[in-house]
Amino acid sequence: MATEAAPARPAGPTRLVYFDDMWALRSAATVLAVQEEGGRVAVVLDATVFYPQGGGQPADTGAISAAGTRFLVEDVRAKDGVVFHYGRFEGAGEGCRHGFKEGGCVSLEVDAERRSLNSRLNSAGHLLDICVSNVGLSHLEPGKGYHFPDGPFVEYKGVIPPEQIQDKKNELEREAKRLISEGAKIEKESEYVEEAAKLCGGSLPSYISKDSTPRIVKFGEYPGGPCGGTHVADVSIINSLK
DSSP, X not given: OOOSSOOOOOSXXXXXXXXXXXXXXXXXXXXXXXXXXXXXXXXXXXXXXXXXXXXXXXXXXXXXXXXXXXXXXXXXEEETTEEEEEEEETTOOXXXXXXXXXXXXXXXXXXXXXXXXXXXXXXXXXXXXXXXXXXXXTXXXXXEEEOOTTSOEEEEESOOOGGGHHHHHHHHHHHHHHHXXXXXXXXXXXXXXXXXXXXXXXXXXXXXXXXXXXXXXXETTSOOEEXXXXXXXXXXXXXXXX
């Protein structure tokens, strides 16, 4: 049913299925609202397996289905803890015409190929942090991470003497190749701040609230780091890093 005004947002945040299971590609959920927002159709659910764009990682895409109705998810965003799935109903033309009912059950399926690539790129960014430390560049402070396919990078604040840059670049590539060839399980844990800091080598970034239970992602025995994104199951799956 098309709506002229956006309905009130659901009380409470959307449950993030991928937050507990980073490798889940399918799940079920209950429809809370279907609305038009800025010329786009948005589906709001009580839970989602779709990753919303953020933290330098692009959103998942895929489909939401129920009783012969299929909604093609083209973008996913989170606002104040509520996840909005933007896209279009297959064969519905323009607008909000659809077969989803509020309170009805739907099936969610993420595009596996896109999720795999995004997870590899995100994991590669975290692996680079480990490599930076391993080759003697731990004085560099990691900043912005960009894990999109069109040119992924991690920015670091600090100085490397110009005459050492090429050698350090080569060292980083060799170290990444070594860690990828050895492999290591990638695991996540949610802990109170004090325990989370221990998992991260003794400290957490200043933006982590002291009364929170941050999600920490660890690569084997190396110190972990706070991350809300998706990752591959093993370092070896990253495949390569240049």
